[in-house]
Amino acid sequence: MKKYDFRAIEKKWQGKWERDNTFKAAEDSSIPEDRRLYCLEMFPYPSGAGLHVGHLKNYVPTDTYCRFKHMQGFNVMHPMGWDAFGQPAENEAIKKGRNPRTMVPEYAENYKRTLKLAGCSYDWDREINSSLPEYYKWTQWFFLLLYKRGLAYRNNAPINWCPSCKTGLANEEVKEGRCWRCDAIVEKRPMPQWFFRITEYADRLLNDLDGLNWSDGMKEMQRNWIGRSEGAEVIFETGSPKVKIQVFTTRPDTLFGATFMVLAPEHPLAGTMTTPDRKKEVDEYIKDAGSKSEIERMNAERNKTGVFTGSFAVNPVNGKEIPVWIADYVLMGYGTGAIMAVPAHDTRDFEFAKKYDIPVIQVVSRDGTAYNLDQAEIAEGIAVNSGEYNGMTTTDFKKAVTKWLEEQGKGKYAVNYKLRDWLISRQRYWGAPIPIIHCPDCGEVPVPENELPVLLPEVDDYHPTGTGESPLAAISDFVNTSCPQCKGAAKRETDTMGGYACSSWYFFRFADPGNESSYASRAAIDYWLPVNLYAGGVEHARSHLLYSRFWTKVLYDEGCIGFQEPFSTLRNQGSLLAYTPGRKPRTTEKDRDNVQLIDWIVLKPEERDKYPRDQIVWRWARMSKSKGNVVTPDEIAEKYGADSLRIYEMFVAPFEDDVQWTEQGINGSHRFILRVWRWLQAALPAYVKDWKTRMPSRFQPSENGIRRKLHITIAKVGDDIEKFQFNTAISAIMELLNEIYSYAPIEKNSIRSGLNPVVVSEIIETAVLLMTPFTPHLGEELWHGLGFKTSVYNASWPAFDPETAAGDELTIVLQVNGKFRDTVNVPLNADEASIKSAALANPKAMAHVSGKKIMKVIVVPKKLVNIVVK
Numbered sequence: 001m002k003k004y005d006f007r008a009i010e011k012k013w014q015g016k017w018e019r020d021n022t023f024k025a026a027e028d029s030s031i032p033e034d035r036r037l038y039c040l041e042m043f044p045y046p047s048g049a050g051l052h053v054g055h056l057k058n059y060v061p062t063d064t065y066c067r068f069k070h071m072q073g074f075n076v077m078h079p080m081g082w083d084a085f086g087q088p089a090e091n092e093a094i095k096k097g098r099n100p101r102t103m104v105p106e107y108a109e110n111y112k113r114t115l116k117l118a119g120c121s122y123d124w125d126r127e128i129n130s131s132l133p134e135y136y137k138w139t140q141w142f143f144l145l146l147y148k149r150g151l152a153y154r155n156n157a158p159i160n161w162c163p164s165c166k167t168g169l170a171n172e173e174v175k176e177g178r179c180w181r182c183d184a185i186v187e188k189r190p191m192p193q194w195f196f197r198i199t200e201y202a203d204r205l206l207n208d209l210d211g212l213n214w215s216d217g218m219k220e221m222q223r224n225w226i227g228r229s230e231g232a233e234v235i236f237e238t239g240s241p242k243v244k245i246q247v248f249t250t251r252p253d254t255l256f257g258a259t260f261m262v263l264a265p266e267h268p269l270a271g272t273m274t275t276p277d278r279k280k281e282v283d284e285y286i287k288d289a290g291s292k293s294e295i296e297r298m299n300a301e302r303n304k305t306g307v308f309t310g311s312f313a314v315n316p317v318n319g320k321e322i323p324v325w326i327a328d329y330v331l332m333g334y335g336t337g338a339i340m341a342v343p344a345h346d347t348r349d350f351e352f353a354k355k356y357d358i359p360v361i362q363v364v365s366r367d368g369t370a371y372n373l374d375q376a377e378i379a380e381g382i383a384v385n386s387g388e389y390n391g392m393t394t395t396d397f398k399k400a401v402t403k404w405l406e407e408q409g410k411g412k413y414a415v416n417y418k419l420r421d422w423l424i425s426r427q428r429y430w431g432a433p434i435p436i437i438h439c440p441d442c443g444e445v446p447v448p449e450n451e452l453p454v455l456l457p458e459v460d461d462y463h464p465t466g467t468g469e470s471p472l473a474a475i476s477d478f479v480n481t482s483c484p485q486c487k488g489a490a491k492r493e494t495d496t497m498g499g500y501a502c503s504s505w506y507f508f509r510f511a512d513p514g515n516e517s518s519y520a521s522r523a524a525i526d527y528w529l530p531v532n533l534y535a536g537g538v539e540h541a542r543s544h545l546l547y548s549r550f551w552t553k554v555l556y557d558e559g560c561i562g563f564q565e566p567f568s569t570l571r572n573q574g575s576l577l578a579y580t581p582g583r584k585p586r587t588t589e590k591d592r593d594n595v596q597l598i599d600w601i602v603l604k605p606e607e608r609d610k611y612p613r614d615q616i617v618w619r620w621a622r623m624s625k626s627k628g629n630v631v632t633p634d635e636i637a638e639k640y641g642a643d644s645l646r647i648y649e650m651f652v653a654p655f656e657d658d659v660q661w662t663e664q665g666i667n668g669s670h671r672f673i674l675r676v677w678r679w680l681q682a683a684l685p686a687y688v689k690d691w692k693t694r695m696p697s698r699f700q701p702s703e704n705g706i707r708r709k710l711h712i713t714i715a716k717v718g719d720d721i722e723k724f725q726f727n728t729a730i731s732a733i734m735e736l737l738n739e740i741y742s743y744a745p746i747e748k749n750s751i752r753s754g755l756n757p758v759v760v761s762e763i764i765e766t767a768v769l770l771m772t773p774f775t776p777h778l779g780e781e782l783w784h785g786l787g788f789k790t791s792v793y794n795a796s797w798p799a800f801d802p803e804t805a806a807g808d809e810l811t812i813v814l815q816v817n818g819k820f821r822d823t824v825n826v827p828l829n830a831d832e833a834s835i836k837s838a839a840l841a842n843p844k845a846m847a848h849v850s851g852k853k854i855m856k857v858i859v860v861p862k863k864l865v866n867i868v869v870k
């Protein structure tokens with residue numbers, strides 16, 4: 001029997017695919033729209049020296065899906081490229097002491113090598129790199145489009161600042177108060193920055209989620225991030241100084257209970273509202289608040305602090321003066337940065353009022369009567385202590401008081417969003433330059449489109465300055481230019497765009513990557529887009545996925561495309577976990593917020609010898625190079641083969657679940673492939689290529705049995721791949737293989753069976769085709785071993801015959817008083833009387849009937865028999 005030399009087999013077919021350009025996709029107009037498939041995984045940051053097996057948990061299953069769809073006759077486009085600009089790549093270059101210009105192409109090439117090693121069916125003719133001028137020219141074009149439509153603007157505002165990466169961050173790049181890349185605590189800094197006005201699209205981004213084939217969890221994450229809430233904008237006037245403070249509240253029905261106001265420390269009126277005698281204390285408090293992270297300020301468990309400004313505002317519904325405070329538990333990032341505080345019905349306000357001896361007035365009651373409160377009651381109810389509104393339900397009160405506010409000019413109905421405009425400026429080198437020129441006479445002037453791209457200059461020192469300026473600001477040849485309008489001396493914008501700008505449109509470029517006159521032709525876009533299936537991590541819910549939807553809608557409004565959503569179906573993969581050594585933190589180890597948040601600290605490889613064994617704690621942790629717990633595809637492919645790795649990645653758990661990596665699991669996958677190989681090699685001499693034309697009209701019972709299982713498996717595997725249920729699809733093939741071995745076992749390197757060679761041939765060919773999407777190298781080797789000359793990638797998925805799958809018999813469930821007792825096989829065309837007879841003759845069922853009276857026998861056609869006894 002021929003040995004399964006997976007190293008030689010996989011190398012051979014990878015080379016053959018590359019030479020033949022097997023996976024090249026073309027726009028064939030003869031293929032109808034519903035037979036085209038654009039399948040895409042989120043393109044990776046080339047920010048590490050190589051991919052690990054955890055990365056393949058996304059790429060391998062999606063590749064299997066693409067191969068399956070191509071075998072079904074779909075015109076499949078499956079491209080790959082590199083999200084090369086931005087913090088991930090630049091941080092890695094800094095860490096390695098290299099220039100990203102030379103490091104990124106090297107890393108990308110290694111990623112590409114690994115994906116080829118894994119047998120992924122990418123059309124490499126469509127490869128893109130977001131850091132190349134021919135790509136970021138169009139990122140700059142998109143910026144100008146947004147600018148032209150009033151959706152890009154520059155504003156001096158407090159921004160999220162990462163002191164480690166030394167750059168501003170978008171709200172979406174701050175995870176629980178920390179930088180998304182380096183985990184440093186984020187600070188607030190006021191500085192001029194560029195923003196994209198994504199808030200203009202908030203309602204559309206929210207409403208259009210309903211039509212997407214995304215998981216409910218993913219859609220809910222975006223809904224929560226957009227954070228639409230209805231309420232009222234209310235104006236509180238002050239006497240001295242005479243200003244108006246605007247607040248947004250979702251509970252205007254509680255206005256009569258507002259006993260104080262709170263401004264965020266960053267609020268522009270904070271200084272104005274402070275009286276001279278309070279200035280020193282207020283300034284100190286604001287300075288102290290500026291050193292705290294948002295995660296600390298939002299911590300519900302910490303003690304509330306604040307400072308009185310010395311000023312008062314007038315409650316518009318009752319004319320009472322209430323004190324104006326400044327407190328860091330109010331943030332500028334939501335609403336107006338000012339709140340009306342209702343301590344009786346808000347937990348934070350209640351704690352604050354109790355601490356500073358501020359009155360607490362109940363205005364909402366469970367039953368319409370007032371009672372003492374020992375904590376805030378946040379539920380809706382019936383109005384009390386609210387003048388003419390007493391006795392109203394919360395819903396009716398909201399409507400009535402909002403109408404009154406509008407009539408009095410003291411407020412209005414309003415919708416508020418947690419979503420904030422997208423901060424796009426980065427004070428970093430490695431990004432697409434923002435195509436704006438600052439002229440002392442003309443102001444902001446966009447770079448003319450015919451002068452794009454604004455090239456990123458080559459530099460020796462690209463390190464972040466930390467001063468609030470990009471390293472580009474020090475390059476006079478780049479900065480100094482002339483104004484496109486007046487031709488006078490001017491200066492270029494020196495901030496670059498964050499990496500998410502490049503990834504917000506890359507899926508368009510794959511449709512037409514070589515186009516020099518447009519980001520992609522309308523014909524190519526109309527042929528391929530929107531993306532039919534998109535796969536990637538849930539961590540991008542409130543960033544990349546939201547930004548891409550925004551840019552797509554802008555393109556639609558501009559008339560460039562005919563659809564409003566970029567990704568019709570979205571799948572989210574789980575993570576691969578590795579058993580990782582760590583240690584318990586010492587009690588003195590606290591984070592910058594002086595809070596001991598971490599109960600386990602990963603030990604990097606160089607640290608593991610520093611601690612005694614009894615202090616090392618092993619846990620399952622997400623595979624990551626920074627944790628020193630990665631396994632490379634190279635080492636697994638060398639030991640077991642890439643196809644074994646592919647089977648493991650898909651079989652060990654559902655696509656969306658996390659997986660605990662074990663080499664024992666790889667062993668099991670490898671043994672399964674060996675069983676397939678051995679049987680097919682043993683059966684090969686019995687194969688007849690023209691078996692389809694030699695099918696007999698009748699089969700022996702054993703032939704009917706194995707053919708029934710074969711066609712059930714064809715349907716099961718196909719349905720499961722469609723649903724991304726790869727683990728159960730592989731399980732079905734394993735079950736089929738067990739039955740194949742029972743009908744046609746191996747003896748002395750050949751199979752022993754009484755099956756017709758035609759049936760054996762059907763089994764052989766179908767088994768090869770079923771395995772092919774999962775184990776493409778094995779599939780090619782076996783396919784060509786059957787005498788075929790073209791790639792199995794171009795072969796047809798085996799046809800499912802429902803009549804063969806049904807067989808001559810039907811399995812009926814037997815119940816006694818509704819409880820399962822057994823099953824029984826009956827002829828497919830059996831009548832009700834025959835089915836009843838078979839049920840009443842079943843020993844297991846009748847054992848539960850013995851000594852009891854049969855009241856009736858219920859037959860549900862083709863499903864079950866229920867024997868009712870008393």
